[in-house]
Structures are given as structure tokens and as C-alpha cells.
Amino acid sequence: MANFDKPIAQNKKASHDYAIEETYEAGMVLTGTEIKSIRNRRVNMKDSFARISNGEAWIHNMHISPYEQGNRYNHEPERARKLLLHRKQINQLIGLTKQKGYTLVPLKVYIKNGVAKVLIGLGKGKKKYDKREDLKRKDAKRDIQRALKDDALGR
Numbered sequence: 337m338a339n340f341d342k343p344i345a346q347n348k349k350a351s352h353d354y355a356i357e358e359t360y361e362a363g364m365v366l367t368g369t370e371i372k373s374i375r376n377r378r379v380n381m382k383d384s385f386a387r388i389s390n391g392e393a394w395i396h397n398m399h400i401s402p403y404e405q406g407n408r409y410n411h412e413p414e415r416a417r418k419l420l421l422h423r424k425q426i427n428q429l430i431g432l433t434k435q436k437g438y439t440l441v442p443l444k445v446y447i448k449n450g451v452a453k454v455l456i457g458l459g460k461g462k463k464k465y466d467k468r469e470d471l472k473r474k475d476a477k478r479d480i481q482r483a484l485k486d487d488a489l490g491r
Contacts, residue, residue, distance in 0.1 A: 344452075345379040345445045352467060354441050354459030360429070362393065362454050363420035367411045369403035374452050376403075379445050386419065386440035386456050388430055393419035395442055395454060419454065432458055 350356065366374070373379070378401035386395045394416045402410040421429075432438050437460045444455040462470075 343444055343446045344374055344377055345381050347381040347384065347441065347443055349382070350441045350443050350457065350459065352470070353462060354439070354457070355462055355466070356441070356443070356457035356459045358432075358458040359443065360421065360425055360456050360458070361448075362456055364395065364452055364454055365418040365420065366452060367409075369406040369409055370400050370411050370417075371452055372403045372406075373400050373411075374445065375447065378403075381442055381445065384442045386442055388426060388433065388440070391426060391430075393421050393426055393429070393440075393456075395419055395456075398442065398445075398454075419456070429458065437461055 380399040380401075382399075384395060384398040386393060388394070396416050397414055398417065399413050400411065401413060429440065433440060439459055439461065441457050441459045442454055443457045446453055446455070
């Protein structure tokens, strides 16, 4: 995985709804007020998704709140934003997303070297029983950790 300097926002539902197989780091084409809002941590990725159309990668439904001092130069909060990827990566993603069940899911937004980046994952949708199995595994792990902690404290 990539080195994250300052995680700004995370898509917490992504790991619950999708089995992420690969991740890609992409830049975003932003306006001046958008980057200021991102630096103020005013980003919501709840229903966001990525899509490739006309040979370009786009992120949709990512909410970046309007900048307070932006006046008439402010941006539209949920506009589609172009993702900056290498041509080779885009061609690879086109081939992979045409396979059954694969989709592009935005995972994190962060600042790296002063530039806003988004981590997108190639994921396959989980079935309901997969989600339940993951929850059971997570609960069992938590119970084990709790038991180990209790043993260490001598309870």
C-alpha cells in the first residue's frame, strides 16, 4: 500500500461491501476552493464511486463542502472529478472492470507532498453471507484480544 502522509477521509463501507484486490493511487483535478476544503477535512466519501468513461477515470458523488471564504468562486459540492492515472493503469482498469463483478471503489483521500490524492481499489462485491462471515471473524478476534488482555491483567 501507499505511504499516507495525512489521511483526510475514508470510505468505511468499502471494505464491508467489497473485497478489495488491488489499490491504485490517483491524483484529482480540483479547483482552488476544493483543495482548501479538503485541507480543512470537509470531505465525505460515503456514496462515492469511480468509473472509467471515454478513456478517463472519474470519481462521482464525493462530497467536498463549499469553502467558507469562497464566495462566487465556490465549487459544486458533488461534481464529477477527473482522476489522474497513467494510461497503462487506465487500460488495465478498463480490462479488469469489464470482468463480471469488479468495480472501482474510492477508499481514502489524503494529502501527499502537498497534493490531494485518492486511493481507489479494484473490488468485487461481497455477498451477504461473506459480510456475515467477516463480522463473525471480527467478533471472534475481538473476543480473543479481550481474553488475552484479561489474562495479562490477572482477572
